[in-house]
Amino acid sequence: MDENRSHRLQANALKIAHLLTLFVAMMIICTPGLWIVLNSFRPTVEIMAKPPVWIPNELNLDHYRAMFGGIGEGGVPVLTYFRNSLIISVTSTIIALLVGMAGGYAFARYRFRGKSAIFIGLMVTRAVPGVALSLPLFIVYARIGIIDTHFGMIITYVAMNVPFTVWLIDGFFRQVPKELAEAAEIDGCTRWQAFWKVEFPVAKAGIASAGIFAFLTSWNEYALASQLTRSVTSKTMPVGLLDFTSEFTLNWGGMCALAVLMIIPALILTFLVQKHLIAGLTFGGVKG
Amino acid sequence: MRRIKLPPWLVLLLPAIIVLMAVVLLPLILSLYSSFTAYRLTRPDSLYRWVGTYNYEKALTDAKFWAAFGRTVLLLTIALNTEMLLGLGLALLVSKVTRGQRTLRTMMMFPMMFSPILVGFQFKFIFNDNVGLVNNALQSLGLTEQAIPWLVDGKLAMFSIIFAEVWTSTSVFAILILAGLYAIPKDPLEAAKVDGCTSWQTFRHITLPFIMPFIYIAMAIRSLDVARAYDIVQIMTNGGPARRTELIWTLIGRTGYVDAKMGYANAMGYTSIFLAIFFTVYFFRKLTTARNELGMGG
Numbered sequence: 164m165d166e167n168r169s170h171r172l173q174a175n176a177l178k179i180a181h182l183l184t185l186f187v188a189m190m191i192i193c194t195p196g197l198w199i200v201l202n203s204f205r206p207t208v209e210i211m212a213k214p215p216v217w218i219p220n221e222l223n224l225d226h227y228r229a230m231f232g233g234i235g236e237g238g239v240p241v242l243t244y245f246r247n248s249l250i251i252s253v254t255s256t257i258i259a260l261l262v263g264m265a266g267g268y269a270f271a272r273y274r275f276r277g278k279s280a281i282f283i284g285l286m287v288t289r290a291v292p293g294v295a296l297s298l299p300l301f302i303v304y305a306r307i308g309i310i311d312t313h314f315g316m317i318i319t320y321v322a323m324n325v326p327f328t329v330w331l332i333d334g335f336f337r338q339v340p341k342e343l344a345e346a347a348e349i350d351g352c353t354r355w356q357a358f359w360k361v362e363f364p365v366a367k368a369g370i371a372s373a374g375i376f377a378f379l380t381s382w383n384e385y386a387l388a389s390q391l392t393r394s395v396t397s398k399t400m401p402v403g404l405l406d407f408t409s410e411f412t413l414n415w416g417g418m419c420a421l422a423v424l425m426i427i428p429a430l431i432l433t434f435l436v437q438k439h440l441i442a443g444l445t446f447g448g449v450k451g
Numbered sequence: 452m453r454r455i456k457l458p459p460w461l462v463l464l465l466p467a468i469i470v471l472m473a474v475v476l477l478p479l480i481l482s483l484y485s486s487f488t489a490y491r492l493t494r495p496d497s498l499y500r501w502v503g504t505y506n507y508e509k510a511l512t513d514a515k516f517w518a519a520f521g522r523t524v525l526l527l528t529i530a531l532n533t534e535m536l537l538g539l540g541l542a543l544l545v546s547k548v549t550r551g552q553r554t555l556r557t558m559m560m561f562p563m564m565f566s567p568i569l570v571g572f573q574f575k576f577i578f579n580d581n582v583g584l585v586n587n588a589l590q591s592l593g594l595t596e597q598a599i600p601w602l603v604d605g606k607l608a609m610f611s612i613i614f615a616e617v618w619t620s621t622s623v624f625a626i627l628i629l630a631g632l633y634a635i636p637k638d639p640l641e642a643a644k645v646d647g648c649t650s651w652q653t654f655r656h657i658t659l660p661f662i663m664p665f666i667y668i669a670m671a672i673r674s675l676d677v678a679r680a681y682d683i684v685q686i687m688t689n690g691g692p693a694r695r696t697e698l699i700w701t702l703i704g705r706t707g708y709v710d711a712k713m714g715y716a717n718a719m720g721y722t723s724i725f726l727a728i729f730f731t732v733y734f735f736r737k738l739t740t741a742r743n744e745l746g747m748g749g
Contacts, residue, residue: 185544189558195573195618196561198584202576215587262466269463283732285467288475290731292678294700295720298707299478299485322474325467327675383566385682386700390708401568401682415576422569429564434557 196426203227203419210415226420241421243395244403249428251313251399252381255320259377260370262321263328268358270329271336289326293386301390311393319387324377331376335369336362371436379429400425479724482717490714492707497714506718515694516719519702523726526609526698527677530616534673535666537617538624545625546632559626562619567679571686574615578602578687605695608688612696615683624669631665632658664741671738674730678723699723 202210204222230241270282300319301310309315339362347357363370385401392398400421407418457465486507489500510516545555565573577584578601589595602608635658643653681700684690690697690705700723707716 181544181547185548185555188541188544189555191618192561192622193558194584195577196565198577199573211582215582215591217591262470265463266467269460273458273460273463275458275460281464283735285471286675286735287728287731288471289675290727291475291479291724292681292700292720292727294678294681294704295482295717295723296475296478298703298713298717298720299482300474302485302713303478303481318470319474322470325470329467379564383568385566385568385685386678386704401566404568404572415582418572418576422572425566425569426564429566433560433564 199419199422202416203423205416207414207416226416230417230420230424239403239406239417239421240395241400241403241424244398244400245424247313247392247395247397248382248399251316251320251397252378254313255317255324255381256374256377258317258321259324259328260374262325263332263373263377264370266325266329267332267334268336268362270333272341285326285329289323293384297387297390300387304391310391311397313397315391316388316397316399319391320377320381320384323384323387324380327380328373328377331373332366332370335366335373338369339365368436375432375436378432382425382429482720485714486718486721488714490712490717492711492713502714506715509715510719510722515697516699516702518694519697519699520722522609522697523680523699523723526613526616526680527730530613530620530680531670531673533613533617534621534624535669537621538669539628539662539666541621541625542628542632545629556626556629559622559629562622563626565619567619567682568686570615570619571683574611574618574683575602575687578611602688603692605692608692608696612680612684612687615687616680619679619683620673623673624666627665627669627672628662631662635661664738667734667738667741671731671734674727674734677727677730699726 201219203226204224205219206221206223206225209216209219209221230239266285270278304310304315309318343365344354344357344362347361348354352360383401384399388399388402389405392402404418404421404425407414407421485498487501487503488498489502489505490498541559545552545559548555562570576582578586580586580598580600580603583601585601586595586598589599600607601611639657640653643657648656678700680698681704684696684698684701685704688696690701699719703716703719703723706712706719710716
């Protein structure tokens with residue numbers, strides 16, 4: 164019986180070690196974000212306190228009030244940035260999805276010469292680092308006068324997102340059996356009708372997840388936006404975050420509040436399509 | 452006049468191609484041209500002063516450039532490998548849990564939603580030597596008397612940057628590998644158990660080959676935005692202290708916009724583009740082979 168007991172003991176020890184490791188890992192993942200949220204509610208005095216204050220004495224909405232109150236603390240027009248971000252991200256996501264659907268459909272349903280070469284070509288354009296692209300884009304946009312406009316940013320983000328949306332959507336259309344659309348065509352649909360009535364509804368979840376990725380990319384992008392936007396007319400929130408820094412000081416509390424504002428839409432959207440997100444990435448990729 | 456009829460696939464692909472031509476290809480051609488000129492932002496007429504390969508020669512003999520290049524490759528190697536190993540570990544841990552897996556999965560996706568610039572700022576705050584979480588915790592626990600200058604010391608700053616980078620991207624690997632673990636058929640695993648394989652053998656010879664394509668997908672996705680590290684570094688240290696954390700991307704940005712030497716910056720930009728293209732093509736190739744091995748190719 165002794166052997167039996169030591170075996171059980173070992174199994175239990177292993178289980179505890181497993182849960183402990185998992186707990187520590189999750190702590191590391193969650194703490195930085197929670198720290199930001201916590202600090203957005205704390206007065207600046209407490210953030211800067213030395214020795215540190217671990218248990219907050221008071222929590223208030225001062226940073227949020229300052230952020231939304233008219234021009235905002237230190238003159239950061241957060242609401243305008245939020246609106247710019249929203250307009251640019253939503254518009255570019257919709258356009259990228261339409262373009263991506265057309266492209267993905269072409270890759271999934273037609274056979275043509277140079278298919279894989281075009282595919283790799285599309286992917287490679289996505290790999291060009293934002294910084295390297297921002298220099299020439301800056302020159303071109305400045306010449307044709309679309310620097311610091313919504314239009315300029317939207318078209319840039321469409322180009323950034325198209326390769327990835329094409330890749331994902333291609334994977335989803337492949338999962339839809341060809342026979343489905345063919346049956347619809349035999350029943351008298353045109354190809355266009357067959358697409359919208361049969362294939363699109365089946366692949367809808369996947370297209371939604373591609374949309375989330377496109378939205379998150381535009382919403383979070385910084386390297387290009389920091390050079391192509393100059394003033395409040397088109398500055399997005401990631402660029403606006405830098406308004407809280409000055410040469411020697413940083414307004415940590417205000418930055419945390421803006422950070423929370425930036426995360427919330429991303430958080431909501433991601434939770435809405437969480438399930439499709441994983442399925443989209445893996446099946447789009449493995450089978451695609 | 453006869454209308455030219457294009458094949459349908461080309462019509463469908465045309466919008467994508469046009470957008471990419473206008474926004475990516477055209478500027479790249481322009482930057483290729485300007486990398487052969489002495490173009491300075493402050494003097495527009497210098498765009499027409501042809502200097503041949505002078506900028507490239509200058510870049511290739513510039514110690515600062517090579518230091519930044521080496522550092523970038525080092526950072527990518529360390530970060531990607533660490534992310535993969537940690538992601539694998541995390542996925543295995545989560546897959547063994549019997550209850551609350553959904554919640555854990557949701558928590559794992561948390562860092563993916565953070566903008567890289569936000570990650571940079573967040574870790575700048577956390578590693579701040581005066582008010583940061585890490586130093587506060589270390590000092591309160593009495594582990595260190597003095598504040599550790601996380602972002603001021605060269606080596607520690609590099610460590611902090613890698614930590615931030617790994618924190619954001621490990622979840623990409625973890626989630627994709629987790630999806631791979633779910634997709635493994637149960638039969639071979641049971642057969643291995645019956646045949647008396649140790650758990651290491653089962654992992655090495657059954658689990659690992661099955662999740663390899665998923666690891667490559669994660670790598671391929673990551674390779675598309677390796678330059679995200681630019682945002683993080685830009686915010687956390689801005690290449691400092693004394694260029695100890697200067698990556699190729701921050702060097703380009705500084706040369707182009709701060710020093711206004713656009714031609715020279717574009718010459719360096721091209722090297723970074725080739726670096727990115729190399730990574731992308733490499734991992735997409737790997738992905739295709741791994742797919743074919745499992746018979747998933749199409």
